[in-house]
Amino acid sequence: MAIELDKLYSQTARAVRPSAIREMAKHAAQPGAISFARGDPAPEIFPVEEFYECARVLRDRGSEVLQYGNTAGYAPLADFLTGWLTPRLGRPVTREKLLITSGSGQVCDLLVRSTVDRGDFVIVEEPTFLGNTNGMRNAGANFITVPVDEQGMVVAALPEKIGSVRARGGKISFIYVIPTFHNPAGVTMSVERRRQLVAVAQEYGLLIMEDDPYRFVRFEGDDLPSLYELDGGDNVVSAGSFSKILAPGTRVGWCVGPEPLIRTMTVLKQSVDSSASVVSQAIVAEYCRSGKLDGFLPKIIENYRRKRDLMEAALRKYLPAGEAQWTMPNGGFFYWITMPNVKTADLIKKCLERKVVFVPGEPFYPNGGGEHSFRLCFTFATPDQLDVGIRVIGEAIRELAPAKAKA
Numbered sequence: 586m587a588i589e590l591d592k593l594y595s596q597t598a599r600a601v602r603p604s605a606i607r608e609m610a611k612h613a614a615q616p617g618a619i620s621f622a623r624g625d626p627a628p629e630i631f632p633v634e635e636f637y638e639c640a641r642v643l644r645d646r647g648s649e650v651l652q653y654g655n656t657a658g659y660a661p662l663a664d665f666l667t668g669w670l671t672p673r674l675g676r677p678v679t680r681e682k683l684l685i686t687s688g689s690g691q692v693c694d695l696l697v698r699s700t701v702d703r704g705d706f707v708i709v710e711e712p713t714f715l716g717n718t719n720g721m722r723n724a725g726a727n728f729i730t731v732p733v734d735e736q737g738m739v740v741a742a743l744p745e746k747i748g749s750v751r752a753r754g755g756k757i758s759f760i761y762v763i764p765t766f767h768n769p770a771g772v773t774m775s776v777e778r779r780r781q782l783v784a785v786a787q788e789y790g791l792l793i794m795e796d797d798p799y800r801f802v803r804f805e806g807d808d809l810p811s812l813y814e815l816d817g818g819d820n821v822v823s824a825g826s827f828s829k830i831l832a833p834g835t836r837v838g839w840c841v842g843p844e845p846l847i848r849t850m851t852v853l854k855q856s857v858d859s860s861a862s863v864v865s866q867a868i869v870a871e872y873c874r875s876g877k878l879d880g881f882l883p884k885i886i887e888n889y890r891r892k893r894d895l896m897e898a899a900l901r902k903y904l905p906a907g908e909a910q911w912t913m914p915n916g917g918f919f920y921w922i923t924m925p926n927v928k929t930a931d932l933i934k935k936c937l938e939r940k941v942v943f944v945p946g947e948p949f950y951p952n953g954g955g956e957h958s959f960r961l962c963f964t965f966a967t968p969d970q971l972d973v974g975i976r977v978i979g980e981a982i983r984e985l986a987p988a989k990a991k992a
């Protein structure tokens with residue numbers, strides 16, 4: 586008897602849709618394509634030789650590194666991270682507060698497993714990172730959305746939204762926020778808003794997930810205090826990752842948060858993947874402990890600042906002045922462009938014909954919206970591609986809105 590897989594599928598599997606970013610990545614893989622789609626680091630600066638050298642840990646500590654690992658994380662990497670993060674997050678990070686994960690995407694997954702039952706609510710920014718909202722949706726979460734402006738999440742909108750969920754007897758599992766060099770909006774939450782957000786979480790007894798993988802990719806200006814520091818208590822779990830500061834192929838991330846929550850997430854992780862790859866953690870630990878990470882960060886920052894400048898120049902040159910809106914990012918990977926008189930669904934069709942790929946705005950709006958916006962990643966493309974690709978987008982915009990879009 587033929588097996589009917591459709592009948593076996595869970596409600597989640599039936600409802601699941603491929604990620605818009607992954608779909609665009611297929612177009613980006615075509616020969617000759619210019620990709621501003623995925624949030625990929627610049628491949629030309631991966632520290633390949635140094636990483637290869639660090640792989641000697643497989644020979645030096647092979648019997649430990651090739652064994653099953655501790656779920657909380659490989660001890661030498663955990664020790665490095667507690668020391669490295671404490672001054673950078675502005676508050677002590679101990680082993681008990683730290684969980685090393687398979688990428689920081691897993692932090693969100695474990696938090697969802699820990700706090701979301703079907704029908705619960707998660708408060709998210711609008712727009713927000715679709716990789717994580719997809720996981721929340723799969724778990725049956727409903728979304729309360731809060732707009733983002735140049736100062737980050739509009740925190741003043743929160744009390745009313747929290748009140749209306751609670752008045753209906755709904756449970757708010759957590760507030761999901763990307764405070765620094767936002768994906769996709771490119772903006773950074775001001776100190777004032779950070780303080781307000783933490784105050785709201787404390788007043789209403791809410792948990793915040795501070796998703797901060799771009800924190801250390803700053804091109805100019807001073808570091809801002811983490812939500813984890815401003816809270817000083819148990820209301821914030823802060824996630825980070827080696828994906829954007831070293832190499833996403835390592836699949837090593839982390840989170841720092843209240844000890845009881847970290848314990849619960851650790852137990853849940855045991856049945857997901859037992860631990861993040863010990864081989865990967867060990868190579869990353871070798872790399873970091875010898876000071877190489879601190880030497881590599883300025884190289885990334887220099888490369889990406891240059892690319893950000895090139896994209897900014899190209900946007901000013903090729904996009905219709907006065908109509909295209911964006912905020913220049915002071916770090917991170919992304920530009921977020923809004924064109925009120927252009928439908929991005931039409932724009933992407935025209936651009937794909939010319940092999941220029943980006944991610945249209947709609948998937949970044951879990952409750953709908955974003956039809957006139959799109960995300961551009963500036964870190965992956967070469968300097969030449971940055972200019973050519975934006976020129977193509979500018980031409981396509983003029984074809985779609987010829988009357989208004991004069992440069």
Ligand SMILES: Cc1ncc(COP(=O)(O)O)c(C=O)c1O
Binds near residue numbers: 624690716827838
């Ligand atoms: C805001 C945000 N959170 C999480 C992730 C996932 O990163 P990781 O590779 O560490 O799983 C990304 C990746 O693009 C991201 O932009």
